[in-house]
Amino acid sequence: MSEYLATARACANVAVAKYWGKRDTALNLPFFDSVSFSVSGLETETTAYWEDDDGAGDFLEIDGRVIPSSMMGRMRRILDVIRSEKGWSKRCVLKSSNNFPHSTGLASSASGFAAAALASSRASGLMYTERELSRLARLGSGSACRSVPGGWVRWYAGESLDGSDSYAQSIAPLEHWPLHVFVVQISDEPKVVSSTEAMARCQESAYWPIYLERARKAADIASSAIIRRDFSLLREAMHSNAFELHALAMTCQPSICYFAPKSIELIQHLLRSCRSLNVCFTMDAGANVVILSDDIACPFIKNDIIGLGVRYIQTRIGGSAVFVA
Numbered sequence: 001m002s003e004y005l006a007t008a009r010a011c012a013n014v015a016v017a018k019y020w021g022k023r024d025t026a027l028n029l030p031f032f033d034s035v036s037f038s039v040s041g042l043e044t045e046t047t048a049y050w051e052d053d054d055g056a057g058d059f060l061e062i063d064g065r066v067i068p069s070s071m072m073g074r075m076r077r078i079l080d081v082i083r084s085e086k087g088w089s090k091r092c093v094l095k096s097s098n099n100f101p102h103s104t105g106l107a108s109s110a111s112g113f114a115a116a117a118l119a120s121s122r123a124s125g126l127m128y129t130e131r132e133l134s135r136l137a138r139l140g141s142g143s144a145c146r147s148v149p150g151g152w153v154r155w156y157a158g159e160s161l162d163g164s165d166s167y168a169q170s171i172a173p174l175e176h177w178p179l180h181v182f183v184v185q186i187s188d189e190p191k192v193v194s195s196t197e198a199m200a201r202c203q204e205s206a207y208w209p210i211y212l213e214r215a216r217k218a219a220d221i222a223s224s225a226i227i228r229r230d231f232s233l234l235r236e237a238m239h240s241n242a243f244e245l246h247a248l249a250m251t252c253q254p255s256i257c258y259f260a261p262k263s264i265e266l267i268q269h270l271l272r273s274c275r276s277l278n279v280c281f282t283m284d285a286g287a288n289v290v291i292l293s294d295d296i297a298c299p300f301i302k303n304d305i306i307g308l309g310v311r312y313i314q315t316r317i318g319g320s321a322v323f324v325a
């Protein structure tokens with residue numbers, strides 16, 4: 001068993017210019033580039049090993065809970081690539097643990113699939129490059145490709161039908177702009193609608209073409225804000241991109257609203273703080289709010305959050321997925 005064993009760790013990531021919508025559902029191919037940062041301390045650690053299959057098939061356990069085989073389709077896409085490259089019919093056993101709750105909009109699927117792609121490929125003896133790993137993780141969930149590189153990351157949407165040019169790469173290391181990150185856990189309920197389902201519904205909205213036109217430009221704007229460390233530009237890019245996504249979601253049939261009352265309350269505080277401080281925020285497909293701030297704004301932001309009586313994690317920009325052992 002130990003011959004084919006490996007452990008890897010990956011951080012969650014949060015997009016400042018978001019991936020939303022799939023040009024290919026099976027391969028998780030996006031319509032446009034997205035940009036994110038890795039979140040230090042929000043991690044998944046996964047141990048994988050390969051063994052002869054006695055007919056039981058692949059096995060996945062997350063935080064001590066066994067995932068039914070019928071819900072392992074996305075993980076199997078990753079494992080099938082490795083099996084076919086190795087010419088194997090072995091099964092993979094994966095045990096994964098998150099140090100944060102999953103399905104609460106904290107993007108555990110991204111760190112989960114990135115850690116699983118690294119652990120399962122290394123355990124098989126394959127030494128993929130970062131680009132290859134990013135493509136492999138993307139098969140699990142799109143945003144997982146951005147949890148492979150570290151720091152500030154851009155996912156190139158690519159154009160090819162097979163996804164060979166759709167992968168993520170770091171555009172700046174974490175030291176380039178070491179901002180504070182606050183992950184505010186407004187709700188620990190699972191998200192109301194999965195992102196895959198929500199994207200499909202959004203692509204049917206009458207507002208999709210307008211959204212698409214603007215979202216296609218968002219990654220360039222966010223990237224140049226990051227490269228230049230221009231906080232005002234980052235805020236403008238981040239806020240308009242997040243609000244446009246949530247506005248679009250509300251125009252779906254049936255309509256999707258990820259905001260909880262406390263998300264709105266916090267956003268109103270933050271919008272006031274933004275007038276005089278370097279602070280900006282975003283929301284993914286869930287009620288939680290993720291905030292970026294500089295050193296000066298940090299204590300003020302903490303007050304905004306504490307006043308709401310919600311849980312939060314204060315952290316920094318994180319690194320890349322790593323092979324542990």
Ligand code: PMV
Nearest residue numbers: 015018019141142143284285
């Ligand atoms: O990778 P998925 O299928 O979980 O989709 C992620 C979608 C968002 O988190 C809302 C946006 C993003 O770019 O991370």
